[in-house]
Amino acid sequence: MTREEVFEKVVEILNQYSKKEISKENISMETSILEDLEINSARLVDIVLDFEDAFDIEVDDDDADTVATVGDGVNLILKKIQ
Amino acid sequence: MRKRVVITGLGIVAPNGHGIEAFEKALRAGKSGIRFMPELEELKFGCQVAGVPQNIDEVSARYFSSDQLLAMNSSIRYASIAAIDAWRDAGFEVPAHDSQEVDWGTGAIIGTGIGGMDTIVGKVVPLTAAGKVRRLGSTAVEQVMASGVSARIGGLLALGNQVTTNSSACSTGTEAIVDAMYRIRNGLAQRMLAGGAEGASPYIWAGFDAMRVLNRTRNHEPEKASRPMSASAAGFVPGSGAGVLMLEDLNRARERGARIYAEIIGAAVNCGGQRMGGSMTAPNPAGVRRCIHDALKDAGIGGRDVDAINGHLTATFADPFEVQNWAKALNRNTDDFPLINATKSLVGHSLGAAGGLESVASILQVYKGFVHGSVNCEDLHAQLLPFSKRIVRQTRETPHLRIQAKASFGFGDVNTCIFFKKWEQSAA
Numbered sequence: 001m002t003r004e005e006v007f008e009k010v011v012e013i014l015n016q017y018s019k020k021e022i023s024k025e026n027i028s029m030e031t032s033i034l035e036d037l038e039i040n041s042a043r044l045v046d047i048v049l050d051f052e053d054a055f056d057i058e059v060d061d062d063d064a065d066t067v068a069t070v071g072d073g074v075n076l077i078l079k080k081i082q
Numbered sequence: 083m084r085k086r087v088v089i090t091g092l093g094i095v096a097p098n099g100h101g102i103e104a105f106e107k108a109l110r111a112g113k114s115g116i117r118f119m120p121e122l123e124e125l126k127f128g129c130q131v132a133g134v135p136q137n138i139d140e141v142s143a144r145y146f147s148s149d150q151l152l153a154m155n156s157s158i159r160y161a162s163i164a165a166i167d168a169w170r171d172a173g174f175e176v177p178a179h180d181s182q183e184v185d186w187g188t189g190a191i192i193g194t195g196i197g198g199m200d201t202i203v204g205k206v207v208p209l210t211a212a213g214k215v216r217r218l219g220s221t222a223v224e225q226v227m228a229s230g231v232s233a234r235i236g237g238l239l240a241l242g243n244q245v246t247t248n249s250s251a252c253s254t255g256t257e258a259i260v261d262a263m264y265r266i267r268n269g270l271a272q273r274m275l276a277g278g279a280e281g282a283s284p285y286i287w288a289g290f291d292a293m294r295v296l297n298r299t300r301n302h303e304p305e306k307a308s309r310p311m312s313a314s315a316a317g318f319v320p321g322s323g324a325g326v327l328m329l330e331d332l333n334r335a336r337e338r339g340a341r342i343y344a345e346i347i348g349a350a351v352n353c354g355g356q357r358m359g360g361s362m363t364a365p366n367p368a369g370v371r372r373c374i375h376d377a378l379k380d381a382g383i384g385g386r387d388v389d390a391i392n393g394h395l396t397a398t399f400a401d402p403f404e405v406q407n408w409a410k411a412l413n414r415n416t417d418d419f420p421l422i423n424a425t426k427s428l429v430g431h432s433l434g435a436a437g438g439l440e441s442v443a444s445i446l447q448v449y450k451g452f453v454h455g456s457v458n459c460e461d462l463h464a465q466l467l468p469f470s471k472r473i474v475r476q477t478r479e480t481p482h483l484r485i486q487a488k489a490s491f492g493f494g495d496v497n498t499c500i501f502f503k504k505w506e507q508s509a510a
Contacts, residue, residue, distance in 0.1 A: 019147060019180070043152075043220055044220075045220040049217060049219050
């Protein structure tokens with residue numbers, strides 16, 4: 001799976017949780033999940049569970065705590081699926 | 083000095099209609115919301131019919147964002163749709179999610195009898211039992227906490243006054259309205275959303291089926307299954323939905339030129355103590371009559387002044403006792419008894435939501451001047467035959483309807499009674 005494909009899938013997952021309509025055009029790897037996308041911090045737990053399901057990976061709590069930006073999520077997933 | 087409390091908004095999600103227009107039409111036409119439920123047949127319920135609001139997924143998509151819907155089970159959806167409808171009906175706009183203003187003067191008391199059973203059964207139990215607690219994610223708590231039905235509304239509408247959930251079984255929705263009324267009457271809030279909500283889930287209804295208090299004789303004709311006051315009544319039909327009122331300080335309502343549906347002139351709440359014939363599941367008749375008396379006293383009216391009663395009337399053995407209790411408490415005989423009907427004949431018994439739904443029906447009646455027909459009691463219970471002329475079976479226009487009673491009685495031997503009065507400018 002390419003970086004681009006992972007990015008698109010992550011955007012799709014985040015879209016469910018964001019109060020804003022988001023697409024791959026208006027967010028980047030630097031976009032902050034909590035601040036820029038206005039996602040409730042409690043929902044990070046659910047987003048990580050969705051990553052696990054979508055990419056068939058396991059993310060432990062320490063790894064989950066490192067996810068702050070879209071890029072953090074994409075890189076974590078790439079590391080796990082390789 | 084106590085402040086007068088009026089109703090300026092209504093919201094309803096009922097098995098026979100969403101929104102006050104559809105609901106009023108259904109009430110007038112005697113349209114039933116009771117349907118056969120294949121799931122209950124598969125699960126081997128004795129009672130296989132229920133009242134469930136229709137097209138709620140489609141309605142929810144219009145009201146809520148995808149992130150909000152991730153944590154909204156059936157009772158929270160019903161409650162939130164009804165609350166937003168009541169809010170708009172009262173003339174307010176839903177605030178933007180990112181606005182920074184809080185409405186400190188407005189709160190919400192939205193009750194539920196059972197709570198988020200669908201979430202408990204669908205997520206919490208299976209995942210926890212399988213040792214997968216972390217898979218619950220973040221959305222379980224806000225859906226299973228008892229106050230889930232009010233907490234979501236507080237955020238949707240930026241409410242800053244008291245936001246809470248009460249629970250008193252089948253008395254819940256009516257009790258919420260009384261608690262909210264006290265808050266405004268005492269000057270602690272300007273406006274309160276108040277009512278009840280109950281989800282739709284076989285797991286909510288299962289215990290009642292096991293008690294054999296649900297009707298299992300009409301699975302083949304669902305619209306005839308809910309039969310309050312009938313000789314062939316054989317238990318209640320489970321229902322679900324939400325009914326929410328906007329209560330407002332009369333002075334505030336006047337200042338902003340709000341449309342006023344009715345005034346709450348008096349109310350009372352009590353418990354029969356589970357003595358003198360009362361128990362966990364049966365009312366102490368002295369407690370019921372005392373509750374009605376206390377509400378009359380609070381309203382400053384006599385039993386003679388009551389024009390219509392929207393009863394608790396569930397279609398169990400208790401219906402004739404309820405009517406006899408009203409007659410004694412109001413000191414009215416069978417000929418001059420108030421008109422009486424049972425909204426449950428059309429929507430079933432929605433437990434904690436029942437008082438909300440039935441209060442919306444009561445207020446529409448007093449505002450528009452009609453009493454809706456109570457269906458399925460063409461074969462009146464023998465003890466109710468003397469009241470025959472006062473039991474409304476076909477919807478009738480009642481332009482002289484001034485004072486409408488609404489009462490609810492619940493497990494735990496708890497009682498609530500409210501008197502709604504038609505709003506007339508001359509009363510101002």
